[in-house]
Amino acid sequence: MDALLQHLVNGLVLGGTYALLGIGLTLIFGLMNVVNFAHGEFYTLGAYATFAALALAGLPFAGALALALAAGMALGALTERVLLRPLRHESIETVMLVMIGLWIALQNAELLVWGGVAKSIPHPFPTAPLTLGPVSIAPLRLAVLAAALALIAGAHLLIQKTRFGCAMRATFQDPDTAALMGVRIHRVRAATFALGSGLAAAAGALLGPIFLVYPSMGDLASLKAFSVVILGGLGNVWGATVGGLLLGVAEELGAGYVSSGYRDAVGFVIMILVLLLRPSGLFARAERVG
């Protein structure tokens, strides 16, 4: 029982960042119809930005997180402008190939800049775990969970309560009508891609100090993000939030009770089962972006 509680807590920490990755990808996938294979590279970018901020520049943790978010959004906006806008009338497969090209190029650019050796990020939190009844958790992990939940809440408020969020939801429902109503859909698409990329970078900034940072770390992150999106349903932000937390917990339970070698198989199996049995996601009747 105690072990179960411990797995649940560890799963929630992982799941919070998976939710960030998933929300970013589901916005891009749902609103722009782009299968973004480069999503994990923004995650890697965030992790390296955090490494630079904490280890090289000596910024506080919140500053590092803000820097990662900003770096992800900037690269995202650039990607949308240079690669995606010219291809917006092309088929989904064509755009997917371009994103695969971007993914390979970015990953190897990171390898050139940072080298292939995994780096660990020094963080300012004490290493002694906090013990809460039967569960113990490192202060770093607690801070990561809190930051992830705050970012998720921020994303929800942005989408549900602001004028920009309203424009996003309108564009998701029907881009042509939204454009006729005066929504500048080019800007909405650019901002959506930037926001999604920024959230992925933030997830990298949060998980980077827990694990190690290396150039190919984004590959797994992309796959997790796709699992979360499939689990939650395309373009469904609430679904991605719950799906991310579920995937994190399921992985911890799988690693704890089945075999740690098959931890990453959990996401694959979930993706196959959901796609074959309920392709519109587990929460199809829940509220969508639109």
Place this chain on the structure above:
Amino acid sequence: MSARRLRPRAAAWAVVGLAAATAPAWLPSPYHLHILIMAGIFAVLAQSLNLLLGYTGQLSLGHAAFFGLGAYTSALLTLRLGWPFWAALPAAAVVAGLAGGAIGRLAFRLRGAYFVLVTISFAGVIALVAQNWMELTNGPLGLPGVPPPELGPWSFRSKAAYYYLVLAAVALAWGVTARLVRSRIGRALVALRENEPLAESIGVDATRYLVLAAVVSATMAGVAGSLYAHYTRFVSPEVFLFTYTVTMVVMVVAGGKGTLSGPLVGALLFTALPEALREAVSWQWQMLAYGVILVLLVFFLPRGIVPTLAARLARARVPAPVADGAPGALLSEAGPAERPGRR
């Protein structure tokens, strides 16, 4: 096709055939022969992916799974059970083909991005099993000492002999694909690619034909895997690397999907290009260039090298139709319509 277009074509084929048949004699070093052998193995793989991506329009990003299954089946049968290569190769083909059929039956309930994601997932699961099932696959350490093929008194230990084996496989893959896509089945596949509801309305059973294509495609990938295992004599979970799948996609798209010679051109070009770059730059730059080239290709040569050249040649001669079997040849110039996931 008019006789006027046929003659230079036949001459070109004769030259290519002659050059390929005599390659071990005129290539300057075993290293160049090695590159040609790898290009041949990749040509079989690229042709296998082309059958799906080019002729049915379905992008499988799990193709390395069939390559890896073929490699492991062949290596395990020869190492553990002492089978000869000539029995292990067909067995590898059958195992990969069966897997292709099983996965295809499930995955072809979906289209577009959903299909792509399911193929990635299946490949991911198979790769994790290869990595974790220590008793069978020796895990990440891999299987060393895979024996080279023997045929009576001859051994295929030499590069020249292995080259002819691979050449025969390339010719076979070509022949099977050509025979298939020019048959009634091939016309059904292209009809499904161009307009699935229309094709189904005239009685084309989508799932049946797509699964058939997946079985043939996976079988070819399994053959390539077996050839790879007995050439490098070592199999590890790296054969499942996503990089192999991406390489196949790049070769097919760059060469020209939906053409018979496109994957061959792509395989030759993209095996030789990294090797040529190797002397000039480090391998990180190679992969960086690879990604950039893929992006540029989609932007500037979306139809691939072979269809673009064919169209240009045809325009230079007389107003002629689009290259044989190229995307858009059947119904319209427009690309295949987007296929949303089935609900």
